[in-house]
Amino acid sequence: MRTKKWLQTGLAVVMASALLIVGCSNGNNAGGKNSESGGENSEVSTEPVTFTYFGFGANKDTMASDTTIGKKLQEQTGVDWKMEYVVGDGSTKSGVMIAGGDYPDVISPVGELAKLLDAGAYIPLNDLIEKYGPNIKRVYGDYMNKITNEDGNIYILPFTANVNGYLSPPDPSSTFWMQRRVLKEFGYPEVKTLDQYFDLIEKYQAKYPKVDGKDTIGFATFAGTAGEFFTITNQPMHLAGYPNEGGVLVDMESHEAKLYQGTEDEKRWLAKLNEMNGKGLVDPETFTANKDQYLAKLTSGRVLGYVNYSWQINDATNNLRSAGNDDLRYVALPIVFDEGIKDAYVDPPSFVNNRGLGISVSAKDPVRIIKYFDNLLTDENQKLVEWGIEGETYTKNAEGRMVMNEEQLTNRNDNDFKRKFGFAYFDYEWPRYGDNSVYDDGNAHVPFNQPEVAAINYTEGDKTLLKAYNLKTFSDFYAEPVERPWYPAWSIEKEPGSPEQLFSQRAGDLQQKYYPRMVLAAPGQFEKVWNEYLAEYNKLDAKSYEEFMTNKVKARVEGKW
Numbered sequence: 001m002r003t004k005k006w007l008q009t010g011l012a013v014v015m016a017s018a019l020l021i022v023g024c025s026n027g028n029n030a031g032g033k034n035s036e037s038g039g040e041n042s043e044v045s046t047e048p049v050t051f052t053y054f055g056f057g058a059n060k061d062t063m064a065s066d067t068t069i070g071k072k073l074q075e076q077t078g079v080d081w082k083m084e085y086v087v088g089d090g091s092t093k094s095g096v097m098i099a100g101g102d103y104p105d106v107i108s109p110v111g112e113l114a115k116l117l118d119a120g121a122y123i124p125l126n127d128l129i130e131k132y133g134p135n136i137k138r139v140y141g142d143y144m145n146k147i148t149n150e151d152g153n154i155y156i157l158p159f160t161a162n163v164n165g166y167l168s169p170p171d172p173s174s175t176f177w178m179q180r181r182v183l184k185e186f187g188y189p190e191v192k193t194l195d196q197y198f199d200l201i202e203k204y205q206a207k208y209p210k211v212d213g214k215d216t217i218g219f220a221t222f223a224g225t226a227g228e229f230f231t232i233t234n235q236p237m238h239l240a241g242y243p244n245e246g247g248v249l250v251d252m253e254s255h256e257a258k259l260y261q262g263t264e265d266e267k268r269w270l271a272k273l274n275e276m277n278g279k280g281l282v283d284p285e286t287f288t289a290n291k292d293q294y295l296a297k298l299t300s301g302r303v304l305g306y307v308n309y310s311w312q313i314n315d316a317t318n319n320l321r322s323a324g325n326d327d328l329r330y331v332a333l334p335i336v337f338d339e340g341i342k343d344a345y346v347d348p349p350s351f352v353n354n355r356g357l358g359i360s361v362s363a364k365d366p367v368r369i370i371k372y373f374d375n376l377l378t379d380e381n382q383k384l385v386e387w388g389i390e391g392e393t394y395t396k397n398a399e400g401r402m403v404m405n406e407e408q409l410t411n412r413n414d415n416d417f418k419r420k421f422g423f424a425y426f427d428y429e430w431p432r433y434g435d436n437s438v439y440d441d442g443n444a445h446v447p448f449n450q451p452e453v454a455a456i457n458y459t460e461g462d463k464t465l466l467k468a469y470n471l472k473t474f475s476d477f478y479a480e481p482v483e484r485p486w487y488p489a490w491s492i493e494k495e496p497g498s499p500e501q502l503f504s505q506r507a508g509d510l511q512q513k514y515y516p517r518m519v520l521a522a523p524g525q526f527e528k529v530w531n532e533y534l535a536e537y538n539k540l541d542a543k544s545y546e547e548f549m550t551n552k553v554k555a556r557v558e559g560k561w
Contacts, residue, residue, distance in 0.1 A: 138377070318418075
C-alpha cells in the first residue's frame with residue numbers, strides 16, 4: 001500500500017510566496033485552514049440569491065439546494081445554484097454560447113476552455129482573489145504560476161491543487177478492464193500483455209457464447225462521440241508503457257515529445273482490434289452506440305473486456321457493485337504490448353491547469369461568487385463535499401481517523417444516493433483540494449484514498465481476487481509511478497486557430513474517419529486502409545507540432561507553466 005507523500009517544491013513556491021505576501025495581513029488570517037473570506041468587505045452576505053452553473057461534463061441537471069451538500073452551503077452563504085450540464089456535443093454547445101454572447105454565471109469548460117477563453121467568456125479573477133480569497137490563496141498558492149495565463153490573469157480555479165503533499169491511492173486503475181468471471185474460469189492467470197488479454201477473452205467467449213440468453217460481447221469500448229474518441233486513440237500510449245500524456249510520448253531524459261499517431265505502436269493496436277473483430281470479439285456498435293447504450297451493455301454483464309478510464313464509467317461500475325454479483329464486475333489490469341515493458345498507469349504527482357471553474361462575463365455578482373468559492377475551500381467544507389456529515393455518512397474512530405461502516409459505504413457507492421446527497425455534484429467540478437491531498441490531522445481528503453475505508457470497501461469477491469494474486473490492494477497490480485515534472489502534457493493548451501490547434505483537429509479528424517474503417521475492415525484489408533490513413537496523416541506538419549510540445553514540456557520542467 002502506498003502512503004508516500006510527494007511535496008510540491010521549486011519555482012512555483014517561490015513565485016507564489018512573492019505574489020501572495022500582499023493582502024495576507026490586516027488580521028484576515030489568510031493562511032488559516034478555516035479562515036473566513038477576508039480582505040476588503042469581508043462581511044459575507046447571506047441574502048438569498050440563485051446563480052447559474054454550467055458544466056461540460058456528464059451529469060443530471062439539478063438545483064444545488066435539492067441536495068444535502070448544496071443546502072448546507074446555501075445555509076452558510078445564502079447562495080443556491082441552478083446546475084445544468086451539456087447534452088450532446090460540447091463543441092456545439094460552446095459555439096452556441098459564444099455566438100449568443102450570453103453565458104451562465106460560472107462555467108466548468110472541460111475541453112472547451114481554450115475556445116471560451118479566446119472568445120473572452122471569462123473574467124480575470126486576480127483582484128477578486130486578492131480582496132476576497134484567503135482560502136483560495138492558501139490552496140492555490142504553490143500553483144499560482146501554473147494557473148496564471150501569459151497575459152498575467154487567472155481565469156479558472158483548477159480541481160487538482162494538492163494540499164499537504166501527495167497521497168497515492170490504494171486502488172488506481174488502468175484503462176483495460178476484464179470481467180472477473182473470465183479470470184476465475186481459468187484459475188486467475190497472469191494477464192500482462194495485449195495478446196494474453198485477448199487470448200483469455202477469446203477462450204471464454206468460445207466456451208460461453210451467451211449469457212442469460214444473449215450473445216456475449218468479447219470486447220467493447222466507447223468511441224461513439226468526438227468528445228470521447230480519445231478512449232480508443234489513447235491506448236497505444238498506455239500499451240507502450242507511458243502514462244496519459246494525450247497525443248505524445250515524452251522521453252524521461254531528453255524531454256522530447258514524440259507523437260505516437262502514425263507509428264508502429266498505433267498500427268499494432270489497431271491491427272489487433274481488426275484481428276479480434278475478424279473473430280467476432282469486438283462490439284459491432286463500438287463506433288455508433290451512444291453513451292447510455294454503452295453503459296447499459298457494461299451493466300448487463302454481457303461484456304467480457306473493455307477499455308475506458310474509470311471516471312468515464314462510474315455509473316456502470318457503481319450499478320454493478322450494487323447488484324451484488326462480483327463475478328460480473330470488472331478488474332482493471334496493467335496491460336502492455338510486451339512482457340518487458342513497465343506499465344505506467346498510476347499517475348505521478350500532477351497538476352492539471354486547463355480543467356477548472358471560472359466566472360463568466362455575464363455573471364451578476366462576481367464578488368458574491370468568489371466568496372462562495374472561498375468558503376468552499378475551508379477544511380470543514382472540503383470534508384463536507386468529500387466525506388459528508390459526521391455521524392451520518394462517516395464516523396471517527398478512537399484515533400481520530402475518518403472511517404465508514406458497510407451501510408455508509410454502500411450509500412457512497414450508490415449513484416442515486418450520491419446525487420441526492422450531492423457528492424455527485426460537489427466532489428469534483430468546483431474549486432477543491434486535489435484528490436491526493438491530506439488534512440493536517442493525517443486523514444485523506446478522498447475517502448477511498450483512506451486505507452481504512454479502502455479495506456472495508458472490499459467485497460468478498462474483491463478479497464478472493466486479491467488473495468488469488470497474492471496482493472494486498474489493487475494498486476499492487478501496478479508499477480510505482482515515476483515523477484514527471486511536466487505531467488500531464490495533454491493539459492498544454494493550444495491557442496484556437498494556431499498551427500498546433502489546427503494540427504490536433506485535423507489529425508483527430510483523420511482518426512475518427514479511419515479508425516472505424518481499420519478496425520472493422522474485412523480480413524486482409526487492414527494494411528490497405530492503414531496505408532491510406534498514413535498517407536493522409538503524413539500530409540500534416542507533425543514535426544512542428546512535436547517541436548511545440550517539446551518546448552512546452554521543457555518549459556514546464558524549468559517551472560514555466
